[in-house]
Amino acid sequence: MVAKPIRTIGPLHLEDLEPHRFEDLVRQLLYDFRPWRQLEATGRGGGDEGFDARGWEIVPDAAEIDQPEEDGETSEPSYQDRQWLVQCKREKAIGPGKLVGYLDEVPEDERGNLYGIVFAAACDFSMRARTAFREKVRELGISEAHLWGKAELEDMLFQPKNDHLLFAYTGISLQVRRRSVKTEVRARLAMKRKATRHLREGGEVLIRDAEDDRFPYLDETPDNNNSRGNWMVRHFQGCFHDGLRFQHRRHFAFLDDDGVHWDFAESMDDAAVEGWRNPWAETEDDDARRNARHEAFHAWEALPEKNRAWFEVHTVLPYENIIDIDELGDDAFHGPQIFTTQFYLNSSGPFLRKSFISLHTLEGRWHSQMDSLGHENRVEVFSRDPRKKQFKA
Known part of the structure; x- marks a missing residue:
């Protein structure tokens, strides 16, 4: 049987994004990841100790206190909220050793209060790297950890709810493409x-x-050999x-x-x-x-x-x-x-x-x-x- 060519979208070159834009992309994908009381872009201000975002997840017992203050501002994180750190790396390859080294950069004074971590990179991770990641977060006493490689990021961007982010950061829109195909048909x-x-x-x-x-009316003497x-x-x-x-x-x-x-x-x-x-x-x-x-x-x-x-x-x-x-x-x-x-x-x-x-x-x-x-x-x-x-x- 002769293979038939298919039309598809090539790999997203997330590694070509400017570093802060890659951080922005990951942070905006995080908004639907958990119910956040606050999600801070710490990496943009410098002095982030190697981490690019910090968030406080609202736990069920704390949801009832998620009310605006009288002046319209959101309340400060409470002791019941779960703290997360987010690290973003716009690198083409990260091996097991390097990945563990990045986790070692979690500040000592943060580890006691830290509930979860998200490590996102514009590359794919090997099985060894993923195993080393899980073992290291257990050693650090982190309850929940997620490793977002290039494949995971693409999966999220190709979801219909994230089409606006796909277009904003890559110029590709599946929704626009579907509408265009529908109009053409x-x-x-x-x-x-x-x-x-x-x-x-x-x-x-x-x-x-x-x-x-x-x-x-036909031309009597057409120019440039035109009809x-x-x-x-x-x-x-x-x-x-x-x-x-x-x-x-x-x-x-x-x-x-x-x-x-x-x-x-x-x-x-x-x-x-x-x-x-x-x-x-x-x-x-x-x-x-x-x-x-x-x-x-x-x-x-x-x-x-x-x-x-x-x-x-x-x-x-x-x-x-x-x-x-x-x-x-x-x-x-x-x-x-x-x-x-x-x-x-x-x-x-x-x-x-x-x-x-x-x-x-x-x-x-x-x-x-x-x-x-x-x-x-x-x-x-x-x-x-x-x-x-x-x-x-």
Whole structure:
């Protein structure tokens, strides 16, 4: 089975945060960790004795006294509150020995009153480091201790309640991404429904660059090899999973009984929309095109019916590149018009770069995407057009 690529978010580079910003991130994640009476950012003021935050957890018996004083200020921590120390390290690696060394920095006079400790770092901890951490906190007589490595911090940041912190410190927002995806899917479905309602399969449709203000008049002398006008009339083929499909080329073709050897009439193209259905169609070579088609048709008609085929190339206009569909048309083109994103020079414009090629006989035998056909299997049933490049499957 071939592995399918998935879209994911890369590792968060928390080690790139400025030291105080990393401390701020950890402290703000702590707000929902316990009910705090006070949580102090001691590391920002200096003289923190190696610890970056200190907090007093309200225990159940003390919750009833958590009332503001008359002047509006919160009461001071009581003797019943649990004291916590928080240490933050923005390092790429911390081994067992170094981790134990940091715990040894807990001041002697703090240890008697200390209930818990949170050690947070922007790196991952090994099993040995985690074991050494637990053993050391037991030795220090600390009742509760938590080791937050990079994995734990990412887990917390990816929770919906912390999406605002994820965005503030990394610029990533899963909620915004979900809304963006939801909006995009709704827009694609709305455009698909509109196309289904207003476009007729096999009918002519005008596809035009919404930013080309030359419409409907073609340039007589375009500059910089630009096209004379960024619009075209195509036959609509239907709605598919990747967008709207249009007939780009259609030729008489031959498919041998073996299903391998084949050919197509490159000198003619029935996909071109001409005459009154396309006001911008070129008319200079009308006689030459009619003669080429007549010659190809005679060669095609002389084939056994089972070997007569159509060689077709289809282009895809992605739903997301459609700005809107005008089902009414205007005085320049009376049929439906599709307004698209910009046609770029020397590119496929609003269409996918990948085109879809098929060869199918009148009896229904067909080869999608030329899976088993190639230039080496092409035989000469129809005359070649010296002006055209040889087809490469």
